Every structure is written in C-alpha cells, then in structure tokens.
Amino acid sequence: xxxxxxxxxxxxxxxxxxxxxxxxxxxxxxxxxxxxxxxxxxxxxxxxxxxxxxxxxxxxxxxxxxxxxxxxxxxxxxxxxxxxxxxxxxxxxxxxxxxxxxxxxxxxxxxxxxxxxxxxxxxxxxxxxxxxxxxxxxxxxx
Numbered sequence: 352x353x354x355x356x357x358x359x360x361x362x363x364x365x366x367x368x369x370x371x372x373x374x375x376x377x378x379x380x381x382x383x384x385x386x387x388x389x390x391x392x393x394x395x396x397x398x399x400x401x402x403x404x405x406x407x408x409x410x411x412x413x414x415x416x417x418x419x420x421x422x423x424x425x426x427x428x429x430x431x432x433x434x435x436x437x438x439x440x441x442x443x444x445x446x447x448x449x450x451x452x453x454x455x456x457x458x459x460x461x462x463x464x465x466x467x468x469x470x471x472x473x474x475x476x477x478x479x480x481x482x483x484x485x486x487x488x489x490x491x492x493x
Contacts, residue, residue: 389475390468411458
C-alpha cells in the first residue's frame with residue numbers, strides 16, 4: 352500500500368512539473384477550458400467557465416506593462432513565457448499545486464483575455480476565478 356501511495360505522489364509531482372502543451376494563442380484565441388470546473392476563460396462560451404476580459408484604454412504595451420506589475424506583486428508566481436501580446440505565468444498554491452495563467456492582449460478590442468486553469472485535479476474551490484478577479488481589481492487601480 353505504501354508503495355502505491357508513493358508512486359501516486361511521484362506521478363502527481365511529475366504532472367505538476369510538466370507544462371501543458373495546449374497553452375498559448377492560436378488564431379487570436381487561448382485554449383478552451385476542459386470540462387472540469389477548475390478553469391476560467393474570457394473566451395469561453397460556457398457560462399460555467401466564462402469570466403470577463405480586462406478592458407484597457409492605454410496602448411497595448413502599456414497595458415501589458417501594468418499587467419506584469421500586478422502579477423509580479425503576487426505571491427508564488429513564476430513568469431514562464433512572454434511576448435508583446437502574451438504572458439504565461441505559473442501560480443503555485445500554498446499546498447504546492449500549479450495553476451497555469453495566461454493573458455492575451457487584444458489591441459484591436461482593447462481587452463486582455465485571460466485563462467486560468469489548475470494543472471491537476473478536478474475542483475479548485477473557485478481559486479482560479481478569485482485570482483483573476485483580484486488581478487482585474489488591481490489592474491484597474493494602477
């Protein structure tokens with residue numbers, strides 16, 4: 352029994368280290384959320400996963416700079432990939448679980464699309480949604 356638990360823990364730890372291959376922007380869209388409730392996205396058509404994008408009135412570059420400052424001030428964050436219109440950040444929960452958070456700055460629509468998903472598990476107790484709403488609030492304050 353102990354060996355099974357140990358190998359299960361090893362598998363979970365390995366999954367936490369592997370960045371999902373479906374991340375990024377393709378055709379001006381972030382990846383869709385899986386069917387599990389541990390994901391939110393501003394580009395979702397599904398009400399369960401839907402969250403509003405973050406509007407901005409500045410230039411896209413200024414919006415990205417402001418967004419990065421907001422995210423950098425948050426605990427347990429690691430910047431994984433960034434470009435002028437895209438940002439991928441890993442958030443580590445207090446229990447060590449990794450959530451992949453993506454932002455896509457759509458300059459033509461003057462919004463920042465966002466997606467936040469737990470890397471493992473099924474239910475996140477609303478953590479991803481709360482985090483994104485917190486980022487929105489801080490972005491609007493700056």
